[in-house]
Amino acid sequence: MISQKVAQQSLRRLAVQSPSSLTLSMAKFASPAAIATGRYMQLRPTSSTTNTTDPTKILAQQRLKRPVSPHLAIYRPQITWYASGLHRITGSTLSGALYVFATAYLISPVVGWHLESASIAAAFGALPLLAKVLLKFSIAMPFTFHSFNGVRHLIWDTGRFFTNKQVIQTGWTVVALSTLSALYLAL
Numbered sequence: 001m002i003s004q005k006v007a008q009q010s011l012r013r014l015a016v017q018s019p020s021s022l023t024l025s026m027a028k029f030a031s032p033a034a035i036a037t038g039r040y041m042q043l044r045p046t047s048s049t050t051n052t053t054d055p056t057k058i059l060a061q062q063r064l065k066r067p068v069s070p071h072l073a074i075y076r077p078q079i080t081w082y083a084s085g086l087h088r089i090t091g092s093t094l095s096g097a098l099y100v101f102a103t104a105y106l107i108s109p110v111v112g113w114h115l116e117s118a119s120i121a122a123a124f125g126a127l128p129l130l131a132k133v134l135l136k137f138s139i140a141m142p143f144t145f146h147s148f149n150g151v152r153h154l155i156w157d158t159g160r161f162f163t164n165k166q167v168i169q170t171g172w173t174v175v176a177l178s179t180l181s182a183l184y185l186a187l
Contacts, residue, residue, distance in 0.1 A: 079171035087149045090142040137186035144185070145178035 108115040124132065152170050155161055161170050 079168055079175075083149055083152075083171045083174060087146060087153075090146040090149075094142055094146060133186050137182055140182040140185040141178065144181045145174065148174045148178045148181075 104113070105115050107113075124135075127135070152161075152174050155170075161167065
């Protein structure tokens with residue numbers, strides 16, 4: 001018990017004292033007291049060369065020397081890329097437009113808007129013919145494309161039409177069918 005108190009007192013004295021030249025020269029040897037008090041600092045040379053550059057810029061310099069992955073720049077764009085991207089965009093656009101219109105239709109009596117079917121039909125009927133066709137086409141095209149491309153994906157789920165030639169053919173078929181059907185719906 002007394003030996004523990006003596007050890008604690010000597011450790012406290014060491015912790016309070018400033019490091020002397022002897023303790024600094026012996027810094028490579030860690031005493032238990034130095035480790036316990038947190039005054040031990042391991043000294044090592046940083047590098048074999050003298051580098052005066054800013055250490056925060058080293059990573060940026062290393063990144064400049066790394067090879068850059070070619071990513072999509074080396075590939076020729078294909079119908080599958082466009083069809084996949086447009087399928088996602090049209091799905092998001094159509095669902096977002098439905099949510100916005102449904103919300104506006106539900107809150108219209110509270111706010112005082114007139115979104116009844118009769119007022120919407122009257123507003124649409126007042127438009128010029130070209131505006132009607134363009135408006136109907138701009139609604140029909142995303143809908144038809146998303147529908148036909150969704151059928152294409154359902155066919156893929158059955159395990160058919162997976163060769164490169166068939167994938168390209170079905171992609172252009174979806175584009176043609178969706179354009180023709182959107183024009184039919186718009187006219």
